[in-house]
Amino acid sequence: xxxxxxxxxxxxxxxxxxxxxxxxxxxxxxxxxxxxxxxxxxxxxxxxxxxxxxxxxxxxxxxxxxxxxxxxxxxxxxxxxxxxxxxxxxxxxxxxxxxxxxxxxxxxxxxxxxxxxxxxxxxxxxxxxxxxxxxxxxxxxxxxxxxxxxxxxxxxxxxxxxxxxxxxxxxxxxxxxxxxxxxxxxxxxxxxxxxxxxxxxxxxxxxxxxxxxxxxxxxxxxxx
Amino acid sequence: xxxxxxxxxxxxxxxxxxxxxxxxxxxxxxxxxxxxxxxxxxxxxxxxxxxxxxxxxxxxxxxxxxxxxxxxxxxxxxxxxxxxxxxxxxxxxxxxxxxxxxxxxxxxxxxxxxxxxxxxxxxxxxxxxxxxxxxxxxxxxxxxxxxxxxxxxxxxxxxxxxxxxxxxxxxxxxxxxxxxxxxxxxxxxxxxxxxxxxxxxxxxxxxxxxxxxxxxxxxxxxxxxxxxxxxxxxxxxxxxxxxxxxxxxxxxxxxxxxxxxxxxxxxxxx
Numbered sequence: 001x002x003x004x005x006x007x008x009x010x011x012x013x014x015x016x017x018x019x020x021x022x023x024x025x026x027x028x029x030x031x032x033x034x035x036x037x038x039x040x041x042x043x044x045x046x047x048x049x050x051x052x053x054x055x056x057x058x059x060x061x062x063x064x065x066x067x068x069x070x071x072x073x074x075x076x077x078x079x080x081x082x083x084x085x086x087x088x089x090x091x092x093x094x095x096x097x098x099x100x101x102x103x104x105x106x107x108x109x110x111x112x113x114x115x116x117x118x119x120x121x122x123x124x125x126x127x128x129x130x131x132x133x134x135x136x137x138x139x140x141x142x143x144x145x146x147x148x149x150x151x152x153x154x155x156x157x158x159x160x161x162x163x164x165x166x167x168x169x170x171x172x173x174x175x176x177x178x179x180x181x182x183x184x185x186x187x188x189x190x191x192x193x194x195x196x197x198x199x200x201x202x203x204x205x206x207x208x209x210x211x212x213x214x215x216x217x218x219x220x221x222x223x224x
Numbered sequence: 225x226x227x228x229x230x231x232x233x234x235x236x237x238x239x240x241x242x243x244x245x246x247x248x249x250x251x252x253x254x255x256x257x258x259x260x261x262x263x264x265x266x267x268x269x270x271x272x273x274x275x276x277x278x279x280x281x282x283x284x285x286x287x288x289x290x291x292x293x294x295x296x297x298x299x300x301x302x303x304x305x306x307x308x309x310x311x312x313x314x315x316x317x318x319x320x321x322x323x324x325x326x327x328x329x330x331x332x333x334x335x336x337x338x339x340x341x342x343x344x345x346x347x348x349x350x351x352x353x354x355x356x357x358x359x360x361x362x363x364x365x366x367x368x369x370x371x372x373x374x375x376x377x378x379x380x381x382x383x384x385x386x387x388x389x390x391x392x393x394x395x396x397x398x399x400x401x402x403x404x405x406x407x408x409x410x411x412x413x414x415x416x417x418x419x420x421x422x423x424x425x426x427x428x429x430x431x432x433x434x435x436x437x438x439x440x441x442x443x444x445x446x447x448x449x450x451x452x453x454x455x456x457x458x459x460x461x462x463x464x465x466x467x468x469x470x471x472x473x474x475x476x477x478x479x480x481x482x483x484x485x486x487x488x489x490x491x492x493x494x
Contacts, residue, residue, distance in 0.1 A: 050370070050374060050379060050390065051370045051371075051374075051388075051389070051390035051393045052388075052389035052390050052393065053388050053389050053390050055379065055380065074380065074381075074384075075384075076380060076384055076387040076388050076389075078387065097389045104264065104392060105262060105263075105264040105270070105332070105349075105350075105392045105393075105394055105424070106264065106392060106393055106394070107264070107330060107393075107394055107395070107396075107397050107400055108370055108393040108394070108395060109395060110368070110370065110373045110395035110396075111370070111373040111374065111377050111379075132386045132391065132428060132429065132461075134429065134460040134461055136459060136460055136461065159434070159437055160430075160434045160437060160438060160452075160456055161437055161438055161441050161442070161452065162441075163441040163442070167444060168444075171444060173441060173442060173448070173452075175452065175455075177455070177459050178459055184448065186442055186444055186445045186448060187444040187445050
């Protein structure tokens with residue numbers, strides 16, 4: 001279960017459990033969480049539970065609602081978030097969410113009133129960016145084209161993969177991973193060369209200043 | 225008429241954190257069938273549910289695909305999906321009723337059946353089907369998930385979805401109730417199209433833009449593309465089991481010898 005801890009001037013004032021009920025926040029005494037500050041509106045904000053989330057919503061308050069220093073209108077609360085209302089602070093604590101205890105697939109009822117019956121044809125697809133934020137540290141590198149159609153150019157290796165060569169003839173892929181950059185043969189009878197040696201079937205780790213030859217291109221790999 | 229030649233690469237991995245793999249995949253390029261399931265339930269019952277569902281849907285479709293004939297093609301493939309999914313649902317549901325340790329088990333499902341110049345798609349839950357066409361990745365399914373509902377209802381923005389803790393909450397699953405309604409749809413295939421079936425262990429950790437880049441850049445080597453998708457999910461944390469099936473519609477129909485024998489035989493009759 002999550003909770004909101006209200007404090008002011010470094011003193012903890014009270015805490016309020018957040019579970020399945022909406023928590024109303026404001027200066028009016030009938031709020032579940034009363035924040036008695038002159039700049040806090042009678043009905044200032046609310047915390048709405050949806051599934052495993054608690055969504056903080058600013059109710060178009062005069063002085064606004066800040067989360068970790070940023071003004072928000074709606075925000076999915078994260079363990080440790082600090083909500084600022086006037087001179088008061090509300091800390092959101094949800095150890096369960098923090099423990100990544102929510103990975104297992106579970107069944108839940110959908111939101112009512114949504115037309116989920118419509119066919120999933122490609123026409124009505126809006127993209128949901130559901131890939132979670134990852135805090136993976138990736139290396140930074142680039143290749144400098146020495147020979148070939150891009151000679152003289154520098155190509156940043158800032159995406160998960162970059163392909164080189166000629167489709168149908170000879171293609172190699174350089175993969176960016178937490179442990180470094182790797183080169184792998186993709187297609188073609190001839191294999192790409194690194195420092196003059198053809199690479200094998202497995203991915204080969206790239207070292208700073210390795211020289212790569214693929215199709216008509218010669219490249220120098222540079223690790224920043 | 226037989227389907228265009230389909231090349232398939234399928235791969236599943238427990239991920240970097242979990243000990244067990246509750247995903248299950250099965251594919252037959254000759255018959256143009258791909259099935260993927262992501263099980264749920266305690267005490268490894270999820271594994272039972274996903275295996276059972278995959279096996280039944282796959283076997284039923286294999287049986288039906290061998291018998292599908294051009295003159296009944298019309299809605300027969302969708303009908304075949306519908307029947308096979310119902311059968312799997314019933315079996316998983318009955319098993320869950322029969323054993324206490326299986327109680328409440330269920331599974332997501334994504335299935336494709338290629339035929340003629342078309343593909344029949346079916347899905348339940350948050351396993352997805354994407355299509356890469358002319359370098360552009362498109363999502364062909366709508367997740368049965370709370371997160372998707374929230375975005376559609378305007379409760380949260382698509383950009384904020386990554387901050388949600390609701391990623392694993394599905395609103396529909398196979399085997400949970402006596403009957404299940406699957407989402408079924410047909411799509412016209414074009415030579416060069418690549419279809420991707422995946423469990424949420426992929427799209428939860430890898431952005432659509434990166435999926436597009438990997439599938440687009442490595443489509444000449446489908447097994448390598450599948451491998452890179454899984455590797456990227458694991459590099460990004462690999463919190464969940466991750467499975468992918470890539471099905472590429474070959475640019476040209478090779479000789480009839482590529483066809484499974486019942487279809488070869490029908491071809492010869494024509």
